[in-house]
Amino acid sequence: MKTQNVIQVEGLTKMFGDFTAVNAITFEVKKGEIFGFLGANGAGKTTAMKMLIGISSPTSGLAKVAGFDVYKETESIKKNIGYMSQKFALYDDLTVKENITFFGGIYGLSKKQINQKRSELVEELGLVDVTNSLVSSLPLGWKQKLAFSVSLIHNPKIVFLDEPTGGVDPITRRQFWEMIYNAAHKGTTIFVTTHYMDEAEYCDRVSIMVNGKIEALDTPKKLKEQYKTDSMNDVFLKLARG
Amino acid sequence: MKRFVGFIKKEFYHIFRDRRSLFILFGMPVAQILLFGFAITNEINNVDIAVLDQAKDATSKEIINKIAASKHFSIIDIIEQESSIEAIFKKGKVKAVLQFDNNFGSNLIKYQQTTVQILIDATDPNMANTINNYITAILKNYQSDINDNVTLNYQIIPKSRMVYNAELKSVYMFVPGVMTVILMLVSAMMTSISITREKEQGTMEILLVSPLKPFQVIIGKVFPYIFLSVINALVIVLLSIFIFNVPVNGSFILLGFESVLFIITSLALGILISTISATQQTAMMISLMGLMLPTILLSGFIFPISSMPLPLQVISNIIPAKWFIIIVKGIMLKGVGIGFILKETLILVVMTMVFIGISVKKYKIRLE
Ligand SMILES: Nc1ncnc2c1ncn2[C@@H]1O[C@H](COP(=O)(O)OP(=O)(O)OP(=O)(O)O)[C@@H](O)[C@H]1O
Numbered sequence: 305m306k307t308q309n310v311i312q313v314e315g316l317t318k319m320f321g322d323f324t325a326v327n328a329i330t331f332e333v334k335k336g337e338i339f340g341f342l343g344a345n346g347a348g349k350t351t352a353m354k355m356l357i358g359i360s361s362p363t364s365g366l367a368k369v370a371g372f373d374v375y376k377e378t379e380s381i382k383k384n385i386g387y388m389s390q391k392f393a394l395y396d397d398l399t400v401k402e403n404i405t406f407f408g409g410i411y412g413l414s415k416k417q418i419n420q421k422r423s424e425l426v427e428e429l430g431l432v433d434v435t436n437s438l439v440s441s442l443p444l445g446w447k448q449k450l451a452f453s454v455s456l457i458h459n460p461k462i463v464f465l466d467e468p469t470g471g472v473d474p475i476t477r478r479q480f481w482e483m484i485y486n487a488a489h490k491g492t493t494i495f496v497t498t499h500y501m502d503e504a505e506y507c508d509r510v511s512i513m514v515n516g517k518i519e520a521l522d523t524p525k526k527l528k529e530q531y532k533t534d535s536m537n538d539v540f541l542k543l544a545r546g
Numbered sequence: 547m548k549r550f551v552g553f554i555k556k557e558f559y560h561i562f563r564d565r566r567s568l569f570i571l572f573g574m575p576v577a578q579i580l581l582f583g584f585a586i587t588n589e590i591n592n593v594d595i596a597v598l599d600q601a602k603d604a605t606s607k608e609i610i611n612k613i614a615a616s617k618h619f620s621i622i623d624i625i626e627q628e629s630s631i632e633a634i635f636k637k638g639k640v641k642a643v644l645q646f647d648n649n650f651g652s653n654l655i656k657y658q659q660t661t662v663q664i665l666i667d668a669t670d671p672n673m674a675n676t677i678n679n680y681i682t683a684i685l686k687n688y689q690s691d692i693n694d695n696v697t698l699n700y701q702i703i704p705k706s707r708m709v710y711n712a713e714l715k716s717v718y719m720f721v722p723g724v725m726t727v728i729l730m731l732v733s734a735m736m737t738s739i740s741i742t743r744e745k746e747q748g749t750m751e752i753l754l755v756s757p758l759k760p761f762q763v764i765i766g767k768v769f770p771y772i773f774l775s776v777i778n779a780l781v782i783v784l785l786s787i788f789i790f791n792v793p794v795n796g797s798f799i800l801l802g803f804e805s806v807l808f809i810i811t812s813l814a815l816g817i818l819i820s821t822i823s824a825t826q827q828t829a830m831m832i833s834l835m836g837l838m839l840p841t842i843l844l845s846g847f848i849f850p851i852s853s854m855p856l857p858l859q860v861i862s863n864i865i866p867a868k869w870f871i872i873i874v875k876g877i878m879l880k881g882v883g884i885g886f887i888l889k890e891t892l893i894l895v896v897m898t899m900v901f902i903g904i905s906v907k908k909y910k911i912r913l914e
Pocket residue numbers: 320325343344345346347348349350351352390
């Protein structure tokens with residue numbers, strides 16, 4: 305089977321006034337891949353991601369997501385992707401059940417599909433006892449897992465995760481990555497940003513962004529060889545120091 | 547459509563689970579009405595009045611006795627000439643003067659019909675209204691007493707005249723004013739806060755990444771407020787009718803349509819505010835300072851526009867509330883039809899379109 309690129313980016317650039325937040329980045333992501341998008345604070349990860357998901361228009365460059373153009377076909381892109389933002393973004397004043405129902409609804413799922421999804425989902429996440437509790441009462445780790453599951457509710461081709469594990473304890477992070485693996489296993493492409501270098505090791509390929517530019521892009525193994533070290537953390541430090 | 551229903555449902559959860567929204571939505575109108583209700587007394591006791599009896603006949607004497615016997619009034623002065631009426635009002639103690647002219651009793655016998663002049667100091671308009679109602683009731687009572695055992699039908703017709711404030715301004719003015727302020731508050735402030743809340747929480751981004759179109763998101767957010775505002779308008783009108791006896795002389799349907807128009811104007815303003823503010827705090831400040839304050843001060847609600855300095859009079863023209871108050875006053879108090887308020891209606895329509903236009907433009911820019 306021929307591997308197919310679901311994300312194709314060429315010279316994508318975003319400027320805010322004179323400031324270049326994303327500087328001519330070029331890469332592609334294959335179907336079913338877990339693609340780690342690394343970079344220090346302010347490197348431009350979120351900005352790049354927002355262009356790919358169609359809520360920020362690029363200053364220049366080309367990009368196709370799920371085969372659709374980010375300039376002209378954002379509506380089609382939106383139907384094919386899931387997104388979990390850097391900021392936790394479910395409704396705190398709605399219950400677990402109401403959140404799932406709402407997001408299922410705006411993605412056009414039928415009532416039956418929503419009910420089915422919901423029971424699957426709360427079962428998987430171990431949230432059966434709290435389905436009718438407000439989301440605000442859940443611990444952060446649970447919220448994050450719920451948000452991830454909600455971003456997958458419509459079976460998108462690609463899911464964009466912006467620092468999904470920020471501020472979460474190591475055990476929950478572990479579980480989170482298991483969920484990511486599961487989704488990837490089912491054929492969903494994962495585009496994920498993170499600050500944790502141990503998580504970079506779980507990715508199929510990673511790119512490292514420094515000041516708006518992609519400075520390195522390969523499998524974790526090859527990057528470590530190239531920079532002659534045995535941890536991604538060292539690779540990252542070497543690059544970031546320039 | 548199904549998506550829309552789900553969206554509205556979620557919006558109602560937000561509203562009903564937030565004490566602050568609940569208070570503004572349901573507490574505010576009731577609080578306002580109660581405030582005015584307490585400030586204005588409907589019960590009167592021992593109000594000082596004067597009598598000018600030029601007839602001095604049996605009937606006039608009987609009526610005067612009846613009034614003197616009532617616990618609501620005490621007659622503190624008997625005056626002899628019409629010319630002293632003004633002086634006695636100016637002293638301020640006497641709130642009403644009852645005037646029987648020369649042929650009061652003789653007219654009643656000759657034509658079975660006669661009139662009493664009631665002059666009332668209307669500086670406190672609600673009080674004036676109440677005094678008028680009480681005196682009229684006493685006269686009616688007396689009239690049915692004398693008609694009891696006779697075949698003829700005698701009529702004593704009260705002719706009331708308000709002095710100093712002939713239109714009974716404040717009572718009737720406050721209803722359109724309160725209605726305007728509440729609708730503005732609910733529609734503009736609440737929607738701008740509710741939209742910026744989604745921005746602040748980051749959920750707006752999630753909505754924009756979903757297949758929902760930006761305008762669908764906005765419509766979904768404002769729709770519940772249209773509904774709640776209409777209910778609020780209805781509650782205010784009903785309370786005014788039943789508590790304050792404010793008449794609705796014109797068409798209810800027209801009043802309804804005009805209210806919906808003003809609600810949409812306010813919603814458009816709310817959306818506009820939400821496009822220029824990033825946080826709920828900012829949205830609230832802009833709504834209060836930029837909308838509520840001018841609405842209360844410059845719309846003619848509290849200060850009559852005609853007595854404002856010229857620059858403020860000019861500015862008042864861009865306050866949507868000014869036009870809505872004219873419309874409501876026209877329909878409720880004067881009973882006019884659409885023909886008389888066409889200009890004001892059109893001004894509101896144009897304003898609304900301008901606000902929506904700017905919002906659409908701003909909204910697009912924000913998404914870049
Ligand atoms: N709307 C904006 N206007 C101006 N500058 C912006 C805007 N959004 C982001 N920036 C700037 O662009 C740069 C990249 O920001 P971005 O949020 O993409 O970084 P990031 O890699 O996601 O960082 P973090 O790890 O902190 O999330 C930052 O310097 C930021 O200040």
